[in-house]
Amino acid sequence: MSVNDWTQGGDHLHYQHCGSCANRWYFKRNFCPTCGQATPSTHVSSGVGKVCASTMVHRAPSDEFRAIVPYRIVLVDLVDGIRVMGHADNDVLMGDQVRCEVRAIAGRNLPFFVKDTHVS
Amino acid sequence: MSYLVGSGLTSYGKHEGSNTLELMSQASTLALHDAGFLRSDIDAVICGYSTTLPHLMLATLFCEHFGISSHYAHTMQMGGATGLGLVMLAKQLVASGAARRVLVVGGENRMTGQSRDSAIQVLAQVGHPVYEVPLGATIPAYYGLLASSYMQTFGSTERDFAALAVLMRHHASLHPGAQFQKPITEEEVLASRPIASPLKILDCCSVADGGCAVVVSAEPVGDYPVKISGAAQHHNAQHISAMKSLHEFGAGECTQRALQNAGRHLSDIEYIAIYDSFTITLTMLLEEIGLAPRGQAGNWAREGRFSKDAATPLNLHGGLLSYGHCGVAGAMAHLAEAHLQMTGRSGERQARRSGVSLLHADGGVLSSHVSLVLESL
Numbered sequence: 001m002s003v004n005d006w007t008q009g010g011d012h013l014h015y016q017h018c019g020s021c022a023n024r025w026y027f028k029r030n031f032c033p034t035c036g037q038a039t040p041s042t043h044v045s046s047g048v049g050k051v052c053a054s055t056m057v058h059r060a061p062s063d064e065f066r067a068i069v070p071y072r073i074v075l076v077d078l079v080d081g082i083r084v085m086g087h088a089d090n091d092v093l094m095g096d097q098v099r100c101e102v103r104a105i106a107g108r109n110l111p112f113f114v115k116d117t118h119v120s
Numbered sequence: 121m122s123y124l125v126g127s128g129l130t131s132y133g134k135h136e137g138s139n140t141l142e143l144m145s146q147a148s149t150l151a152l153h154d155a156g157f158l159r160s161d162i163d164a165v166i167c168g169y170s171t172t173l174p175h176l177m178l179a180t181l182f183c184e185h186f187g188i189s190s191h192y193a194h195t196m197q198m199g200g201a202t203g204l205g206l207v208m209l210a211k212q213l214v215a216s217g218a219a220r221r222v223l224v225v226g227g228e229n230r231m232t233g234q235s236r237d238s239a240i241q242v243l244a245q246v247g248h249p250v251y252e253v254p255l256g257a258t259i260p261a262y263y264g265l266l267a268s269s270y271m272q273t274f275g276s277t278e279r280d281f282a283a284l285a286v287l288m289r290h291h292a293s294l295h296p297g298a299q300f301q302k303p304i305t306e307e308e309v310l311a312s313r314p315i316a317s318p319l320k321i322l323d324c325c326s327v328a329d330g331g332c333a334v335v336v337s338a339e340p341v342g343d344y345p346v347k348i349s350g351a352a353q354h355h356n357a358q359h360i361s362a363m364k365s366l367h368e369f370g371a372g373e374c375t376q377r378a379l380q381n382a383g384r385h386l387s388d389i390e391y392i393a394i395y396d397s398f399t400i401t402l403t404m405l406l407e408e409i410g411l412a413p414r415g416q417a418g419n420w421a422r423e424g425r426f427s428k429d430a431a432t433p434l435n436l437h438g439g440l441l442s443y444g445h446c447g448v449a450g451a452m453a454h455l456a457e458a459h460l461q462m463t464g465r466s467g468e469r470q471a472r473r474s475g476v477s478l479l480h481a482d483g484g485v486l487s488s489h490v491s492l493v494l495e496s497l
Contacts, residue, residue: 007250053366055264056317057256061240064336065256070314073261075269078214085252085265085361093253094272110255 126155194288199483280418
């Protein structure tokens, strides 16, 4: 996988897949956390999914984030089978279909979810 | 068999000029006195971490400072579950014969020993350092996420959460050591400053200074022994992004194992001490353990089912929400109150019956769990 994910300054979400037990996961490792298989594959996620949890943060942890309060943080269940935490538009609601863009927020590249208008 | 034979609890709130070792010492002095022990009676010391005194070997440092020569000492780190985890360890040390009289202590100047931003940033580190913390997520944000999902799934409302904050404040109003003693209303909770929706400031525990200690012994000595009859742990995923469920965290299963360990059933329980870092934490734990039906914890609080004279009084000292939260000692205050209740020493807070008590605490974001069953003799 040559494309960087957002944690390495790239524009994508990645997930990993185990060829032995079919497990999928988000936090990158060089083995499968279910069966231990040592050669998981890494994939670019579609970034499309549904909001399963949502909070509007008013009390920020630091000055960089204090500058943008209030900001919305969500958990999204992606169609790729993983759950991802990201920022989101303020009008994104529980259950909304969303799509991930990587945006510069508070001086860093972060996953940012917008309503996915391509989904009926 | 192992027994909790003494407890000591400082007031929680501002202890200006104090520090971790001083607060641990104050609580330990009270606990030894309560047990009728001298320093020389103690052969093991186990303590919890302190965010204001990060140290590679805090237990040994404390032994030197306080003046105990111990056969066994170390520090445990399990977030909010540490205090009860220490008691489970003390139970096992005593049962194995490795120690006979164990001092268990936690204390921290979490309020005055650092800036509020620093406290928030340190605590947020229970989140993932690459995939969660860089988003500007905080502990209230993690719990706000869980609350949003819980409300949608089980129909709990912000007013239901508020009812638990009101109850904890009412209980704290009867404890002179509580950080917040002035009664509040559901309207005041609902109108309080937003922190991470749906949580407002009055849904959140405080940051306090304080300390708490207990003594665990192989024998039921002194004037106030109670039996530690059951203990169990469960460890969920550390991070909410990696959790299989946003509603089942292992608290129910953990409690069942502790009850089995004690030969008890949930219906035997007469006093409950449940971790309440946020109103949503208390809601989820009460309901997963089975102490209230799903979506009903707030209603049950309103109906008086967790009050002093009810069948299962809850956190009669006021909990983390109102007695205060100073880290490891936070959940230990629940334990100290259970000990007072079970030995009939809670004065105007005294429950009618508290012979069999269930305690449960979590660390991280419902990540680690410890349940204890205590029984009066």
